[in-house]
Amino acid sequence: MERIAEGEYAVMEVLWDEAPLTAADVAARVPEDRGWSLATVKTMLSRLLAKGVLTHEEDGRRYLYRPAIRREDYVAEESGRLIDRMFGGRVTPLVAQLAARDRLTPADIAEIEKLLKELKS
Amino acid sequence: MERIAEGEYAVMEVLWDEAPLTAADVAARVPEDRGWSLATVKTMLSRLLAKGVLTHEEDGRRYLYRPAIRREDYVAEESGRLIDRMFGGRVTPLVAQLAARDRLTPADIAEIEKLLKELKS
DNA sequence: CGGGGAAGATTACACCTGTAATCGACAGGG
């Protein structure tokens, strides 16, 4: 699966959330703080099409864009890459790391424990 | 903290493992499969210096390089970035995701449970 | 029916990254 750049990912998020959309619709839904012009969004859409992670169907003179890959799949791949690179492919050190950095609230801990318990059954 | 590119990260790994080292030493320790020439490694070192994530001390006509940032800190930052981007800043969905993707072996689960238990005390 | 606006396509351009080659200085061996 083709790599998706950081900015492009923001566009994918929009379409994972709602699809199909026109370029203008996507632009309208991209987070404000990106400060992107419509032209920029169109560039992103073209590149994502070229990468094969979006498809488009014609709607008169416009395109309707929709994701060609599933969000969970992409997220899984990216997470895997990070874990491979920074934690030698092992998940436990990641969790340990997060714990040590106080990224885990008591609520998180409870939730994860529940999750793991279900996994074992 | 400056962003470290994928290739540059491989150089950092070498120096986190052993420092200080000369450019030639670093080149000798970079994973074979990168297939990098000494020149390439030197470029990486310069860029990392420019980014402020390495320091160098003179040793005659050569430099001895050593990390200027701690590995755990950088790893923490990168992990945080991924979690923010792909999981809305929440850790639990990450773990859920890993679980669903069978990235968690029973041994992992046991280990994580132990880790969490310690956290609570 | 003509002009303006909107759609996608094409082009632009600077910065980052991977991957070096080349350059100028200098130290050490013969």
Next chain:
DNA sequence: CCCTGTCGATTACAGGTGTAATCTTCCCCG
């Protein structure tokens, strides 16, 4: 004392990315 090898510094260059502007085509409003 000179040559050669080695060092860091500088330069190179293509592909990816952020961020658009411009071009071409065509539809709709007046």
